Amino acid sequence: MAEEVVLELKNIEKRLSNFHLGPINMKINETTVIMGPTGSGKTTLLEIIAGFIRPDRGSLYFKGKDFTNIPPEKRRIGILYQDYQLFPHMNVRKNISYGLRMLRYDDEEIDEKVKSIAEKFRISHLLDRNIYYLSGGEKQRVALARALVIEPEILLLDEPFSALDEQTKVALMDEIRGILDELNSLVVFVMHDQSDAYTIGKYFAIIYNGKLISIGNREEVFRRPVNLTAAKFLGYRNIFSRKELETLGIEKEGEYFTIDEKDIIINGDGKINFIGEVERFEYLKDKSRIIINVNGVRLEKRIDGFLTPEKEVKVSIDPEKILTLKD
């Protein structure tokens, strides 16, 4: 990723019937994943960046140049939708070459570029195939090849893996990550699956109810949620009120707190140790989940492998690892 490539969103706002997005302020200069629950406005934001939706307020800058009023066809921003949106009346070759034809490349160059990108995505054997006969993974490769063949400045990917089965997804994610790393384009993903986001992104943003509630690198967003909404969205299970924290004998400034379950030690030694009653215990696919009641406060932890449940366990936490949430 070239360092000078910077996409900046300044006070972007959009009202769509009873939904209000923004104001959004973001500076993006590396592979970014915009996360958020369904209906939070992340796809709307992506479509504003692509130019399909005009913001009511605010501006977009690319490499310092305002492109808010530039039409989508002049932006050189590629987009890949969750359902690929391959042109159904064109075969694979025509789908991939469409953008090149629109940009008036000559036939020889088109053939060369299509051939080269098809080889890169290992779809050369599919070029003359009707798109109806492609598998999900093949469709995604074709859609990505079509978006990348025009060498976009920015590549937007809207839930690119959610329509794939787990096996195809894992294989494709690895491959696509390799290809994207070689690109000169700025890549922005929209995803609701946090584990996929965690794997593929370098910079992260969480949008909730049209508002940007968290932005930063992996550590900042995932390990140090800034507020209650972000913590809940990220699946933090151990969220306490001040009263609950005081029950554990810990005093801190703030109203809500959380601790990463990785920082809860079971049957080990920590700064503060409690004896807790095992309230619930269950086996997950390759983990165990334990819920421990300490003086009325419930602590939850998933443990790699399988535990033999006991009635009582020793629980240790480090008060310094407890994060204060803003909300």
Add this chain to the structure above:
Amino acid sequence: MMLFILIPIIVLYTFVPFGNFISIFTNRSFLSTIYVTFLAGLISTVIIGILGIPLGYLMARTNFLGKNFIQGLIDLPLVVPDTVAGLIVFLTFYSNGIIGAPLSRVGINFVNTLYGIVVAMMFVGAPFMINTSKSGFLSVDPKLERVSLSLGASRVSTFFRITLPLSLDSIVNGLVMTWAKGVASFGSIIVIAYFPMVAPTYIYNQFLLFGTGASAMAAGAFLLITLFIFALSRYVTGRLMRWLKR
């Protein structure tokens, strides 16, 4: 359901005096009505196509104040009785009508002319064109158009390369239905243009003057010709679609 359509048609042919049936195809006045009917049908379909397809696109792709009212207006000719439609067209286009008056000053008259037949056919046929093309455009995922824009195609280019080919089935269907509605119209045409006679007026005239045998013969011949044109147009458009989707 097929029987419900087929039985009355068979009944019609039982009234056709088959000994003379071939002669209808050489009857000059009958052939002239067929020519007028199909020519007016073709002209009205082309005009409605040019005006109605963009309106269908607008109705499918945009939201604006009063859209429901506009949709109601588009549908109105479907619920208005044919004779009332004829009266509306007559009052608008006769030599003192709001559109007819200025046009008559430049020599375009609608009463008892081909122009009158064309506008009457347009009035009753327009909803078919607009609504079917609208359905066609609605069936094209707007994300396909967005992808096209992102790949550097202009909005016009996107329309002609993506939206139009993908909604062509519906548009062709709309054109065929519009033409069919036009050539089958009677009540709406007879008010403004008894002459030049269109096929439905000719059949009615035959019935009044010569009874069921003559009118059934003309109707039977008209049905055969229409069926042939319908089948031919479906075949040609089918081939065209396959060629476009190659």
